[in-house]
Amino acid sequence: MLSQERSNSLGDQLPFWHPHQNYMVYEDGSLGASFKLQGLDISLATPETINSISQSLSNLIKSASEGLRLQFFYRLTPNVSDLIEQHATQSRESIDAYQVIQKARLEQLKSKQSNHQFFSPELYIFIRSQTHTFSKTNFWQSTSKFVQITEKEFDSHLSLFERNVKQIESSLGHVGLKPTPLNIGKWFLLLYETLNLDRSLRIGSLQYRSHQDFTQQLTLTDVIVHPSSIQIGKLHFRSISLHTLPEGFSYASMIDQLLKLSFHCWISQSIEIPNLKKEMEKLEVQRRLTHSMASGANKVRDLESETKLQQVEELSKELLEGSEKLIHCGINIVIWDEAKVALEEKSDEVLKNLTRMNQCEGIVETYAGFEAFMSNLPGMCKPFRKKKMKSSNAAHLVPAYGYWQGNQRPVCLLPNRDLVPFSLDPFAPELPNWNGMVFGGSGSGKSFTISQLMLQFYGQKPTPKIVWIDNGASSKRLLEVLGGEFIDLHIDSKLCLNMFDLPKGQKEPSPSKIKLILAVLETILKDFDQKGLPKRDKALLEELIFKTYEVCPHTPTLSDFRKHLMEHESPSMKAYAQTLYPWTGNTPYGKLLDGQSTVNINKDLVTIEIKGLDTFEDLQNVFLLLFTDFIQSEASRELSRPYLLIIDEAWKLFETPSGLSFTLEAYRTFRKFNAGIWAISQNYKDFLSSQEMANAIFPNTTSTFILKQRGIDWNDFQATLQLSDTEVHAVQNLSMKKGEYSELFYMQDMHRTILKLMPDPLSYWICTTDPQDKKRISDIQQQFPTLNTLEVLKHIINPKQEVN
Helix, strand or coil: CEECCCCCCHHHHCCEEEEECCEEEECCCCEEEEEEECCECCCCCCHHHHHHHHHHHHHHHHHCCCCCEEEEEEEEECCCHHHHHHHHHHCCCCCHHHHHHHHHHHHHHHHHHHCCCCCEEEEEEEEECCCCCCECCCCCCCCCCEEECCHHHHHHHHHHHHHHHHHHHHHHHHHCCCCEECCHHHHHHHHHHHHCHHHHHHHCCCCCCCCCCHHHHHCCCCEEECCCCEEECCEEEEEEEEEECCCCCCCCCCCHHHHCCCCCEEEEEEEECCCHHHHHHHHHHHHHHHHHHHHCHHHCCCHHHHHHHHHHHHHHHHHHHCCCCEEEEEEEEEEEECCHHHHHHHHHHHHHHHHCCCCCEEEECCCCHHHHHHHCCCCCCCCCCCEEEEHHHHHCCCCCECCCCECCCCCEEEEECCCCEEEECCCCCCCCCCCEEEECCCCCCHHHHHHHHHHHHCCCCCCCEEEEEECCCCCHHHHHHHCCEEEECCCCCCCCCCCCCCCCCCCCCCHHHHHHHHHHHHHHHCCCCCCCCCHHHHHHHHHHHHHHHHHCCCCCCHHHHHHHHHHCCCHHHHHHHHHHHHHCCCCHHHHHHCCCCCCCCCCCEEEEECHHHCCCHHHHHHHHHHHHHHHHHHHHHCCCCCEEEEECCCHHHHCCHHHHHHHHHHHHHHHHHCEEEEEEECCHHHHCCCHHHHHHHHHHCCEEEECCCCCCCHHHHHHHHCCCHHHHHHHHCCCEECCCEEEEEEEECCEEEEEEECCCHHHHHHHCCCHHHHHHHHHHHHHCCCCCHHHHHHHHHCCCCCCC
16 A cells, blocks of 8 residues: 655656666556667668668557557767766876876866767667556545555556566667666666756766655755746756647658757657557547548538548558557657856757758747656656657657767777767777778878877777888877887988897797798899799798808898808809899998897887888888888787787888788788788778789778878779768768868778867877978977977977976
């Protein structure tokens, strides 16, 4: 036996009685359940996909049992603090030099959140059963004051509701909304933040106490009802209801117009599933009435009534066939602001967006504002200003759409085009591989983009090893700030790389080492018009490589090998010894290759700059071979942490047989070494110069970054990358604004989105490759020669700061 007394408090205006397990029991005896849903990203979807989703939503509504009430509750909030904290956790144990960079990035993220510049969409569904038929002690007594229900009756009522909930859950999964049951504590939190939004933004939320009254814990803020709004704390709230349905017809996902509002809001769609038999009886009455009007007097036809008769008969047929269901539906949008002027502007924007939904009309609730607000609280399932419509039309108005928000770990955190934070983990364990492609036209910001991502990627634990084969020193400042190693290859470099070096502790060359030396020698010795050396010559060279290792008491050099060539009886070997002369001794090439190695790549962040060798193509090819082999050996030796190889201007590596062979092998096998390779180039066709390349790279690439394209064949571009018309249009409209943001089209496996790179000031100056920016940095360095790179950049950002 349950008893309740009413008062004038706000808590008593709420219909929630008490939780039972993870269900809600309402005062009228109805039961409630709730799920958190993952909104479907249709921002780049094809019309066929959107129509399919809409049909699935229609089937969900049709499958709901009579008497059920559903409420889709969509809220767009500025709160992304948990995500920012998760991102901060990824780099909390990073090196000291990185802490300054992390602090600058977190300050920007938190500032944007506090200024409500981020949008975090959340989607829920609430399911409420029909009212239970209570027994009363006398005829006049109110059900809400005194009701009786036996445990057996309740269990039967609950069992039926549970079956309905499971059926709805299954339908939600079929749509792709990935329902997760919402426990009572989270349901309470959702209601609390709705009824105490100002308070929760200022001092945080309240945890549910199961031993206290559910509704009384929810109402900690006074509500003041004004003629044009209701005030809760400092915020003025206003409800806008859908008043006039779309003119003529509705279309799939039309509600998406409201989900793209430029401010935070709540959108509630409440649906009642009425009794079909009663609805059919009403339709029959309506059919008879329109039939009599269509016949008219004196055999005069009424065309308007004939049209209505045809519509009624068609609807009756659809209901009987089960292809449609009549439902009652209400759509309401709740907005808020501290200033009433701003509230008026938001109201105007909502009304304009409604008219874009095929001439829908909204109504701003004034005197009914409080009732409208209360009717749309999470879990009320009470349509306000409800309209009768078909299930297919209601499906077009379901706010079931959201955004793909990336991977589970926010290793890199940046917003999408609509400022919804996106988590990017280049080495997410669920991905089939960790390889990537980056391409964009000249000046599109390829190197800047990758530098920005690496600046975030590098901060995690365990610290990843990043090797960047650069072409233009675009990563140099990044290395200077983080204490990385910059190897600048040019003809006057004071370094030497010995191709005969063996790993520490190894006394004999491995087969792969022999093959590497042979590949380097073939690159040096073959003529330009030759594809390779004769098989016999290669066999003799291999024999001499083994002999050089056997005879030399120290690590052999190229001069030691050349000596054995000169002593060989074969004329071709003697000729090769002559060809090797410019590569040995005190010659320009010899200084770089003939001697004990002075290059030691031990740091976690390494750049090998090869632009200085552009005019010495043969030497550049040799160094690329040696370094790529070294990189592969390093990747296979240490598997406990991520290893990422970045190749800038990758087309240059593709032009040499050995470089191409290494790249294709890396794309195929790097995953088993806990490694990935990202190739950067200006044109997507650089990855298609041969069928072998296309077959190796495209199927083994998970992450593709497409920046602004210029002067390309869009039809070929679309066919090659298998993009839809919608996706191609998105790439064509990528935008950028220097110093503020740049957009990129990102594909990860089967997902697609538009990301918006918005660097904080410090990371911008670390990664910029703009000539004017580089000149400014150089000027400040000359003005303050005692400052390190990081201090120079901080001075540029804040010139008023004192320089020590």
